[in-house]
Amino acid sequence: MASDFWSPIRLSIEIACVSSLIVLVLGLVLGKVMANTTFKGKAIVETVFLLPLVLPPTVVGFLLIVLFGRNSPVGQWIEWVFKQPVMFTWWAAIIASAVVAFPLMYQSSKTGFEAIDEDIQNAARVDGANEFTLFIFVAIPLALKSIVSGGILSFARALGEFGATLMFAGNIPGKTQTTPTAIYIAIDSGDMQMAWLWVVSMIGISFFMLICVNLMKS
Template sequence: MNNSFWSPVLLSIEIATVSSIIVIVLGLFLGKFMAKRKFKGKVFVETFLLLPLVLPPTVVGFLLIIIFGRNSPVGQMLEWVFHQPIMFTMWAAVIASTIVAFPMMYQSARTGFEGVDGDIENAARVDGANGWYVFIFISIPLALKSIISGAILSFARALGEFGATLMFAGNIPGKTQTTPTAIYVAMDSGNMELAWLWVISLIVISFIMLVCVYVVRS
């Protein structure tokens, strides 16, 4: 298999890995924060956090262009800092993948933290443990199965992201062309053999991810 096959696959894995790291960190903190707190408007906050799960990818891509495009204040600030627009770069693909994968990690982490016995956490605080110690050494280990499941599912979701990535990051070979967008181009150009190879590779990776989730949860 030549570089034309491996380039999108490796780039997809790289983007999914970076996105997953960001998603895991955000999912852990927000999942813990939202797990057992009750406040006015919580339902709206949770709905906003889970919204990318149900929004069409093209809507996500459109909103990312509006927020990070060259005509937006955020886009202009980032262009001034990095001396180039963020659109049509690998980081645009990372942002798109992070947005669509985050709800899966958040939902799993929140569910895991909700199942943690509060008496155990309170006992640790009584013994002198601070908030960070309780979070890292008690809450996370007790919710670890849900956290690992969320991380695996988030990676798989980021790996398969297509619509928002195509709109926001484009389809530049060797730069922003991920496996899903490469499949689209291969089919459009009639190269079914190459398209099938990419499809099979994603099916295999996704299957392995789901098996890992099943093993972790069992």
């Protein structure tokens, strides 16, 4: 019973950690680019970035199936390279979690970069800093509080992802069964004891994450 209980929690944390790292890199780069550039159609691009935040998870899952499924060019290429489809795998859960968590990281990092005084960055340029050095040693440290808050919220969102993961990655015990899907199956089968144990665990982890965010803001 102990292994049955810990397996979904361990898998959820692993998936949340990996997807959060992916989201962190993408959120930092795209947040910095969008914070410091203006171009035609910027509002549309930002809307696309934030869309997973408001779309129903089942819609996100459907779009992932269309994009990465075996009938799509991307899905066929992945299957050709890795000799297996991406759907119903550990990586499918990573992709689903990263997609739904990305808007939180992007919005937080972009807000942090926009708050940086442009005079500070210009002074660094005058001192000879190139854009990469400026990004790593000036922009990120100055926006660190927003970045950390976004990272924590992204992790919590990836940890609790259910709909898109269930559709795209399935519910394979020990492989793609995360805690949210395990709770759903436990309730459906009438195992309320296990469901409660997983629910309390998720509440505890999520509460800790939100406490960290609030401490960062204070």
